[in-house]
């Protein structure tokens with residue numbers, strides 16, 4: 113390997129007392145840096161979450177969104193315990209996740225060769241979540257059109273939808289285009305639940321509906337005054353990272 | 363093209379728990395030290411922000427602070443008849459990334475391994491005979507419990523551990539763990555205030571004549587100033603602990619216990635977002651010249667150094683040794699080679715009790731706030747009539763009520779729909795869980811090596827796991843699960859579950875980030891990669907620090923022992939190695 117020796121800098125130059133010496137001049141978003149001589153602190157260097165704003169789908173087509181809203185409303189149905197998955201914003205949540213790093217699997221190991229694995233080896237297919245929703249929703253609607261008199265999933269009655277979802281879950285349905293029914297169902301279930309229970313800043317869990325339902329106080333961070341109150345209900349309502357609806361002026 | 367940088371006295375690969383300890387210790391001796399860390403700089407005020415640290419989706423589910431598989435993945439199979447495939451997402455265990463390493467987002471259960479662990483082969487052979495352990499590759503570690511005591515004590519006082527001693531200089535202490543080895547003094551802080559579930563667990567297990575005690579925790583029960591003069595705050599039981607950074611300076615980590623002092627030293631420097639590719643050896647192959655690393659722009663640097671310290675987390679230490687040609691890679695067919703040998707994990711199982719009339723407020727929790735029973739751990743009990751060795755700690759440490767992940771429901775509950783919702787709401791606050799954390803003993807066929815097919819982003823082979831739970835460990839876990847069933851029944855709840863460990867290690871569901879072995883310590887260079895000071899037998903100026911050194915894993919979390927080994931190594935370097943640099947501290 114070819115090596116190249118820099119003009120040897122003095123120790124002082126090298127161990128600069130300036131907190132950061134950028135080792136690399138590049139436009140890369142994360143830059144290697146050298147830190148010595150002080151505990152670095154920069155104003156606004158943190159990376160706060162960005163509140164999801166409703167309005168328009170970024171990933172889903174209208175038909176896909178309607179399908180997923182119907183699915184979310186059956187997985188988390190509206191009843192006397194809470195509102196339904198659709199009104200809770202689970203699909204808005206999902207839409208925003210699918211245009212981000214989750215949807216593209218950009219954090220995962222996506223190099224080939226792709227081979228079918230054992231259950232203990234986890235998901236091994238090349239498709240990203242975004243691709244799986246695109247093909248999965250199309251396959252689901254093609255299946256109901258074919259078997260339920262030309263109707264899309266969203267056009268079925270709730271108990272018909274439940275029956276289809278149960279069969280997907282059990283792998284009793286063969287979806288077209290080689291979509292694995294069971295694994296697509298599990299993906300939808302996991303993501304809808306994430307949306308329902310995650311902090312509302314991500315677009316779901318509207319007004320902390322699921323947290324109120326469970327009695328989870330959310331983003332509160334100090335329970336020292338309650339730790340020894342065994343078996344007693346926690347008295348305060350939940351707060352989100354964005355605060356509490358009670359704090360907001362509408 | 364590789365840029366050659368000015369020489370340093372020591373280069374440290376990885377600035378997590380062990381890297382920070384070694385950096386602090388060696389710079390105290392005036393050494394000029396550089397740490398090279400793959401991930402970013404991280405600190406409490408900026409990165410574990412109290413305004414949004416409590417974000418389950420980001421930190422708990424998407425695992426923002428962890429190593430991403432796109433950066434480095436690993437492959438796995440249960441045995442050599444299978445083809446290893448990459449874990450495309452991490453699941454069973456979650457390696458750390460960035461300054462502080464996995465110490466940023468650990469739970470903080472802080473244990474000492476026992477003398478009967480360090481001398482396990484002798485101990486078990488003497489007590490039960492050689493045939494009892496013939497299927498296992500158990501080995502002595504080369505140290506004794508007494509020898510390690512001072513180093514355990516230093517780590518616990520550095521970290522401000524909250525707990526109650528069970529044995530001070532041989533005197534059993536009421537309310538502590540009666541099975542622990544003698545310690546020279548009590549923990550620096552008293553136990554955390556108990557929540558309801560562990561309190562009930564203690565009552566029930568005590569009624570069964572067991573010996574519950576508060577789990578030693580790196581979540582601080584009180585404000586604390588550690589021996590380096592660094593102040594930490596009282597844990598608020600926020601319930602966003604494991605997988606999260608602590609916004610309160612209450613969880614011990616490099617950030618809260620070492621970095622404020624270390625970073626001010628002029629003879630220390632950290633280079634972040636820089637991945638070490640390998641250690642460079644000279645032509646003799648028994649001396650390291652330094653390390654080669656690459657920064658985020660893909661530029662390569664050679665950092666010459668007199669001492670190389672691998673502190674990259676056990677698994678990464680092992681892979682770096684393999685990629686650098688330090689020692690010989692273990693071959694399970696011949697039993698030869700030492701790097702990759704004795705990979706062990708943790709053999710866990712769990713139980714849940716469902717009540718109608720209780721409210722446990724599961725969100726009032728800390729990573730290590732709970733109670734443990736060690737009556738069935740290690741060799742605390744007589745295995746004479748039994749068909750296994752080893753044991754498990756039984757822990758009631760409810761660490762969170764974060765609802766994406768923690769929604770217990772009784773068996774038979776649907777996973778969605780109105781009935782699911784009813785059961786979820788009913789069980790959320792009224793379910794008590796406890797678990798066994800079992801030992802994992804080495805066998806000839808469980809090991810680490812390099813994958814023949816899959817490569818990282820630089821085209822270098824990934825680390826390959828060949829691992830399954832040994833039959834001995836399955837028998838052990840089942841026997842402990844029988845004990846758990848007795849405990850579960852004694853709670854008198856409406857119903858309970860008792861989920862047993864089965865063969866077929868599954869890489870998907872989270873189990874624990876307690877990967878041990880692969881570069882084990884020992885007395886014989888034929889069966890160990892490093893000596894009792896964690897110095898490579900093959901390359902004397904390389905030290906390999908981490909749970910990679912464990913010759914087996916006990917039924918305990920590793921970091922108390924990892925921290926103690928880090929101090930043990932630091933002392934050996936400062937007091938012995940520096941007088942005679944480049945020489946082995948133990949003659950082979």
Ligand SMILES: Cc1cc2nc3c(=O)[nH]c(=O)nc-3n(C[C@H](O)[C@H](O)[C@H](O)COP(=O)(O)OP(=O)(O)OC[C@H]3O[C@@H](n4cnc5c(N)ncnc54)[C@H](O)[C@@H]3O)c2cc1C
Pocket residue numbers: 375376377378379380381398399400401456457458459460461462463464465467468469470471472473604605636637638639673674675676678730875876907908909919920921922924
């Ligand atoms: C969720 C979770 C909970 C845990 N809970 C507990 C617990 O309760 N009790 C317990 O005892 N243990 C626990 N652990 C384990 C504990 O975190 C580790 O044992 C401990 O952090 C190990 O210290 P280390 O220095 O070996 O590695 P780390 O602290 O992980 O540090 C290693 C560092 O090396 C860096 N690195 C790796 N490769 C390279 C490279 N090639 N070049 C440069 N840098 C590199 C990494 O980015 C990292 O920063 C837990 C771990 C996790 C993930």
Ligand code: SF4
Pocket residue numbers: 580581582596597598599600601602603604606607608609610611612613727728729
């Ligand atoms: S539980 Fe305690 S130690 Fe853990 S993150 Fe919260 S405040 Fe920190």
